[in-house]
Structure formats: C-alpha cells, structure tokens
Amino acid sequence: MTDKKTIKKSSLDDLFKKMMADGKRVLAPVRKGETVLFQEVDGYSAVAADYVQTTLSAKEALLPRCEEMMRFTTAQSTVSLEEGPAKPSPVVVFGVRPCDARSIAVVNAVYLKDYNDALYKEKSDSTTIIAVSCAKSDEYCFCTSVGGSPGSTEGSDILLTLIDGDTYLAEILTDKGKAVVSIAPALFAAAGSEVKEKHLADVPVQFDLGALEKKLPGAFDGAVWITQSLRCIGCGTCSYVCPACTCFDIQDETDGTRGMRFRCWDSCGFGQFTLHTSGHNPREVQSQRWRQRIMHKFSYQPDQLQVVGCVGCGRCSRACPVDMNILQHIKDIVEAR
Amino acid sequence: MEEKNVYQPYLMRIASIIDETPDVKTFRLEFINEEEGKQFNFLAGQFGEYSVFGEGESTFCIASSPTRDGYIECTFRKMGRVTKALASKEVGDTIGFRGPYGNTFPIDRWKGKSLLFVTGGIALPPLRCVIWNALDTRENFKDVTVVYGARSVQDLVYKHELDEWEKRSDVKLITTVDPGGETKEWKGEIGFVPTVLEKAAPSSADTIALLCGPPIMIKLTMPVLTKLGFSPDNIFTTLENRMKCGIGKCGRCNVGKYFVCKDGPVFTFAQVNQLPPEY
Known part of the structure; x- marks a missing residue:
C-alpha cells in the first residue's frame, strides 16, 4: 500500500536544500522565455509555476542528447582505451509530469532488455523522480488514451498532487521515494482522508488504443501514411521532444591522437537514419519514415517489448x-476503412 | 560489480591482409588480450561492429568459421568513411571489434542433409563462414554445392579458396561471371547466377539452400529454387540493414517489428516473405 503524506508548498525549498546537502543535484522546470525546461536549480524559487507541460521532457537526465561512450588514444599502430565517463552524481528530477514518468518504462524496456546498457543503467539507478500531477491540460494532451492519467503514479518515486493552495498530497511510491522522505522527515506530515482525483485535470479518452x-x-x-506525411519536412523535432524516443547515432571524434566515441539522439524521420553505404535506402521517402514512427510506437514496441512507445504528452x-x-x-488511422 | 560497457570494443591486431579485388580486402584479426581471445566464442552467421578509432564503426559478418580457433576474419569493400580508413590499415595495426551479435544459421539441425550455397559478389563472406564450418565437419553433411557468381573474374572474392574447393572431391563448385566479365583464361560458367543455377539443377531432396546476394539476384533466384523444389522454410539468408549499436537499441535496422541485429540477421524465406519490404 502506498504511503501517503502531505508536504506544504512552502516546505519545498527546504526539501530542495536538504536534498542538495545530501549530495543530490536537483533538476526542475525553469521558465526561459516561452519555454519551460528542466535545469539544475539551487532552490525552489527558480521553479516555474503554471505550466501545462515542459517544452522538453526530463528524458535528458537519463539519456543525454550527447553522451560520451569511451575515450581512446591512438599511436602509430596501437590503441589504448580509457576509463569511461565518471559515475553520474545522484539526481532528483522535480516537477516531472505523470506522462513523462510513465515514459521511463519505455526507455527502460529498450535500454535494459537483452543487453544491459550500463551507461543508461547507472543514470537510471541514481535518478529519483518527484512527479507533480496535472491540474491543467491542453488540447494536445491525450495521456488517458494511451493508458495513463493526469495522476498516474507509474514511473514516479514520489507523486505530488496539489490538494489545496499550499498543500501537496505526497504518494511515496518506491524506496527511492522513501529515501527522499528520510532526508527531511519533519517536512512531511501524515495524510488525512484527502484523495487526489478531484484535483486532477480532465483529459478525455480520444481513441481506442486496442483498436x-x-x-x-x-x-x-x-x-494514409502518404496523405498524412505530405507536409512533413523530416526535421526530426517530434523525436527530439518525445520522452519515449530512444534511437541514437554513434560517432567518433578525434584530434588525430586523442578522441572519443559518443552517441547522440537520432530520429527515424531523417533519411540518413537507414541509408546504406551502397546508396540503397529501405525507407527512402518521408511517408515510410512517418509510418515507422507510428508503427514503432503503437505496434512494434507493444508487440516486442510490451510497452506503448507513446505516453500522450502531446509535445x-x-x-x-x-x-x-x-x-x-491516430484517430484518422483508427477510423480509416 | 561494475557493469561492463557493452559498447567498448575488443582491441584486435591485424594478423594478415588479403587483397581480394581492387577494393575488397580480408583481414585476419587476433585478440590483443589473449584472455579475451580464449573466452570469445561465436557461431556461424553472427556479425560484429569493426572500428577504426576516430572514424567510427562498421558492420560486417564474421567471415571465418567458428571451427577455426584463435582468430576471426572479416571481408569488406572500401565504400564509406570507416571502410576507407580500415582499408588503409596495415598488418600489425590495431582496430576494434564488438560482437558476436545476432542469431545463427541452425547448422546443428542440418546434420545428415545436403547443403546448397547460392551467392554473388561480396555476399559470399557470410556464407563462406558456413561453408568452412561444413567442410571442417564434413562427415555431418551429404553433398556440398556452391554456386557463386560475380560481375567479372576480377570481382570474385576468395580466389585462393575457390581454387581449393574446385580441387576437392567433396565439394561441387560452380563459378560464373556475367557475360563480358570473363577473361581468356576463364574456365567457369558465363551467365547470371539464376540461369547457371537452373542449368546445374541441384537436387532439393533433403537439402538446405543458403541464398545471399544483391536484391536483384535474390529476386531472380527465388523462382528457380522454388522450381527445383525448395520450400521457403528450407531456404536461409542473412539480411543486412544500416546498424549502429548491433544490439537492438539504436533503432534503425528494423524490418517491421524485427531488428535485423537482434532477431536476425539469419532468416528463412518463409520468415522473409512475412516481412514488409524494409531491407
């Protein structure tokens, strides 16, 4: 049974400071112009208020845009490999939306199944997710159509739901969540009979996922793939902002002697993604790439990894x-004859 | 215990280099760390990521047989950034290798059967692994037939081994070159692989066919194999798609719901026929 507590909004700054004193980096949504992005903060006052959804997800905490995989030194005919990047310091990500927290299950399925991706696992093990339920949604949100909800606990270590102007209901969901409470037990109080449901945004179900x-x-x-993608310019923005997109490219850089191999986010929307050296391309036009995006998320991943590769964040x-x-x-695909 | 970085390659020393054609080379690679070499095992059909540090990684099959201990071989054409850099390497140089990855030809299930290899050009290397695996355990198989074609005599790879198979009484080798690709000294067939295969008409009785080649060759050879009586589940191939990670994570080599790197590269044509045309 989930341990329920309450914490005052006015105590969050104390909580942040105590977590930092405990050696954790705290990432939280910060407003930058028209965008709201996860950044390292030194207190709660920096945290953006009143946003429906962050512009980018918190995926980057687990899966950096560009990540060093190894370093090497090359001489005449020899090569020496160096220690990988230093172990990541523990991170707490505050203010993650429940849809984004659910997306971690997708990333886990890709990176931890079969071959364990140690670069990812280290970050995953050392990251704590404090999610905040959605009191507001917009016309792009469809979490409830893909198995989620504005108050879903899946993937979170602690889920906060604002139940009055200054009090959050705190659901302590995992050992990592308990560890946060144990850093500052005095900031948490026992919860009463208050339930979160009436404080959540109303996100109607828009299509039948099973269908x-x-x-x-x-x-x-x-x-349908052709008609829907006629205007697609193949820019890859959809992959870039997606919390559940996990594809990456691997590249080398060197000054001739010392170099590194790194991976960076990639997109099935790019023609070069599948281009063979011979010039042959199995997905040579944009409609095939758009089809891949939808098929991968809504058919191949459910079939092969038992996860839906979309959490309905709308980004x-x-x-x-x-x-x-x-x-x-998607609605058009479901309804197409 | 610290988890191993799955992307960290073994360091390999180039033990020998064979120039197969003007732009195709075969490297024999030995493990620099002998302990890693002793622990290393693979099976016929598997592949790896070969790297030139500073240039990147490239995907090829392991072209040598698992019956040959102490080294692996790869054969590649000089085409892109990595293979150009590889081609400039010399004996004694160090390169990287990650693997073995992917599934295998189920060669253990083929005991007592005949094997027919049909291949063209630079597609011989993945089958060469199986051919030597079969020849090194020759008592396990009945007839071994190899039909191999290339655009020209110059484009045939493993010429020294073709000579060896030609001389062996326990291998039937048919080589062919496209019309116009022959030389004065050429003693093999002249014609395209499907035509030559149809003329040779090997028996399909209790026989497994392994077909690997450029798409047009596959397309024209399949009807011939069908005519000879091969069923799609007795015809095996190995697919290739662009890869980066080799372990089902980077997301680009899928054909429908299957990743070539993880669920393949070996498929039967019964399986291939169910796949969307994304290879």
Missing part, C-alpha cells in the same frame, strides 16, 4: 513546425 494496435499490423500498405504536436497533430492522425 489501433489491432489495426496497425494490417495497415502497412495503406495510403510532438505542439512542436511540429508544419502542425502535424499525432492525435488527429
């Missing part, structure tokens, strides 16, 4: 420069 998953295996050759639709709306496109 979509059933439809996709037979939809590979449909014309891809908000950020798309040509206004491709994934929710509308």
Whole structure:
C-alpha cells in the first residue's frame, strides 16, 4: 500500500536544500522565455509555476542528447582505451509530469532488455523522480488514451498532487521515494482522508488504443501514411521532444591522437537514419519514415517489448513546425476503412 | 560489480591482409588480450561492429568459421568513411571489434542433409563462414554445392579458396561471371547466377539452400529454387540493414517489428516473405 503524506508548498525549498546537502543535484522546470525546461536549480524559487507541460521532457537526465561512450588514444599502430565517463552524481528530477514518468518504462524496456546498457543503467539507478500531477491540460494532451492519467503514479518515486493552495498530497511510491522522505522527515506530515482525483485535470479518452494496435499490423500498405506525411519536412523535432524516443547515432571524434566515441539522439524521420553505404535506402521517402514512427510506437514496441512507445504528452504536436497533430492522425488511422 | 560497457570494443591486431579485388580486402584479426581471445566464442552467421578509432564503426559478418580457433576474419569493400580508413590499415595495426551479435544459421539441425550455397559478389563472406564450418565437419553433411557468381573474374572474392574447393572431391563448385566479365583464361560458367543455377539443377531432396546476394539476384533466384523444389522454410539468408549499436537499441535496422541485429540477421524465406519490404 502506498504511503501517503502531505508536504506544504512552502516546505519545498527546504526539501530542495536538504536534498542538495545530501549530495543530490536537483533538476526542475525553469521558465526561459516561452519555454519551460528542466535545469539544475539551487532552490525552489527558480521553479516555474503554471505550466501545462515542459517544452522538453526530463528524458535528458537519463539519456543525454550527447553522451560520451569511451575515450581512446591512438599511436602509430596501437590503441589504448580509457576509463569511461565518471559515475553520474545522484539526481532528483522535480516537477516531472505523470506522462513523462510513465515514459521511463519505455526507455527502460529498450535500454535494459537483452543487453544491459550500463551507461543508461547507472543514470537510471541514481535518478529519483518527484512527479507533480496535472491540474491543467491542453488540447494536445491525450495521456488517458494511451493508458495513463493526469495522476498516474507509474514511473514516479514520489507523486505530488496539489490538494489545496499550499498543500501537496505526497504518494511515496518506491524506496527511492522513501529515501527522499528520510532526508527531511519533519517536512512531511501524515495524510488525512484527502484523495487526489478531484484535483486532477480532465483529459478525455480520444481513441481506442486496442483498436489501433489491432489495426496497425494490417495497415502497412495503406495510403494514409502518404496523405498524412505530405507536409512533413523530416526535421526530426517530434523525436527530439518525445520522452519515449530512444534511437541514437554513434560517432567518433578525434584530434588525430586523442578522441572519443559518443552517441547522440537520432530520429527515424531523417533519411540518413537507414541509408546504406551502397546508396540503397529501405525507407527512402518521408511517408515510410512517418509510418515507422507510428508503427514503432503503437505496434512494434507493444508487440516486442510490451510497452506503448507513446505516453500522450502531446509535445510532438505542439512542436511540429508544419502542425502535424499525432492525435488527429491516430484517430484518422483508427477510423480509416 | 561494475557493469561492463557493452559498447567498448575488443582491441584486435591485424594478423594478415588479403587483397581480394581492387577494393575488397580480408583481414585476419587476433585478440590483443589473449584472455579475451580464449573466452570469445561465436557461431556461424553472427556479425560484429569493426572500428577504426576516430572514424567510427562498421558492420560486417564474421567471415571465418567458428571451427577455426584463435582468430576471426572479416571481408569488406572500401565504400564509406570507416571502410576507407580500415582499408588503409596495415598488418600489425590495431582496430576494434564488438560482437558476436545476432542469431545463427541452425547448422546443428542440418546434420545428415545436403547443403546448397547460392551467392554473388561480396555476399559470399557470410556464407563462406558456413561453408568452412561444413567442410571442417564434413562427415555431418551429404553433398556440398556452391554456386557463386560475380560481375567479372576480377570481382570474385576468395580466389585462393575457390581454387581449393574446385580441387576437392567433396565439394561441387560452380563459378560464373556475367557475360563480358570473363577473361581468356576463364574456365567457369558465363551467365547470371539464376540461369547457371537452373542449368546445374541441384537436387532439393533433403537439402538446405543458403541464398545471399544483391536484391536483384535474390529476386531472380527465388523462382528457380522454388522450381527445383525448395520450400521457403528450407531456404536461409542473412539480411543486412544500416546498424549502429548491433544490439537492438539504436533503432534503425528494423524490418517491421524485427531488428535485423537482434532477431536476425539469419532468416528463412518463409520468415522473409512475412516481412514488409524494409531491407
């Protein structure tokens, strides 16, 4: 049974300071112009208030945009490999939305299944997620259509829900969550009978996920991929902002003697993603890449990894420069004859 | 215990280099750390990521047989950034290798059967691994037939081994070059692989076919194999797609729901026929 406590909003600054004194870096949403981005903060006062969704997810805490994989030194005919990057210091990410917390299950499924990706696992092990339920949503949100909710606890270590102007209900969900409480037990009080549900945003279910998953295996050759992607410019923004996109590229850089191998985020929306050296490209046009995006998230991943590769955060639709709306496109796919 | 970085390659010394054609080379690679070499095992059909430090990694099969201990071999064409850098390496130089990755040809299940290899150009290396595996355990198989074609005599790889197989009484080797690709001294067939295969008409009885080649060759050879009586589940191939990680994470080599790196690269045509055309 989940341990429920309360914590005052006015105590969060103390909590942040105590976590930092305990050696943790605290990342939280910070407003930068029109964007809200996760950044390291030194107190609660820096945290943005009143946002529906952060512009980028907190994925970067676990999966940096660019990540060193190894260093090497090359001489005439010899090579020496050096120790990998230093162990990451523990991080607490505050203010993650429940949809983003759910996306961690997708990233885990990719990075920890079969071959254990130690670079990812180290960060995953040392990261604590303090999520905050959604009191507001917008027309791009569709978490409830893909199995989530504005108050979902999945993937969070602690979930906070504002139950009055100054009090959060705190659901302590994991050992990592308990560890946070144990740093500052005096800041938490026992919860009463208050429930979170009436304080959550109303996000209506927009499509039948089961119907979509059933439809996709037979939809590979449909014309819908072409009509939907005609305006796609292949910029990869949708992958960049997606909390559940995990694909990466590997590259080397060297000054001729010392160098490093690193990986960085990549996108199935790019033509070079699948381009063979011979010039052959199995996904040579944009409609094939758009199909891959939808199939991978809503058919291949559910089938192979038992996770849906989309948490309904709506970022891809908000950020798309040509206004491709994934929710509308999915509805059209479900309804297409 | 500290978890191993799965992306960290073994360091390999280039023990020998064979120039197969003007732009195709074969490297024999030995483990610099002997302990790593002793622990290393692979099976026919598996592949790896070969790296030139500072240039990047490139994906090729292991072209030598698991029956040959102490080294692995790879054969590659000089094409892109990494393979150009690889081609400039010399005997004694160090490169990286990660692997073995992927599934294998189920060669243990083929005991007592005949094997027919049909391949073209630079697609012989993945099958060469299986050919030597079969020849090194020759008592396990009935007939071994190899049909191998290339655009020209110059483009045939493993020429020294083709000569060796030609001389062996326990291998039937048919080599062919495209019309116009022959030399005055050429004693093999002249014609495309499907035509030559149809003329040779090897029996499909109790026989496994291994087919690997450029898409057009596969397309035209499949009907011939079908005509000869091979069923799709007795025809094996190895697919390739662009890869980076080799272990099912970087996300680009999938054909439908399967990753070539993790669920393949070995597939039967019964399986390939179910896949969308994304390879």
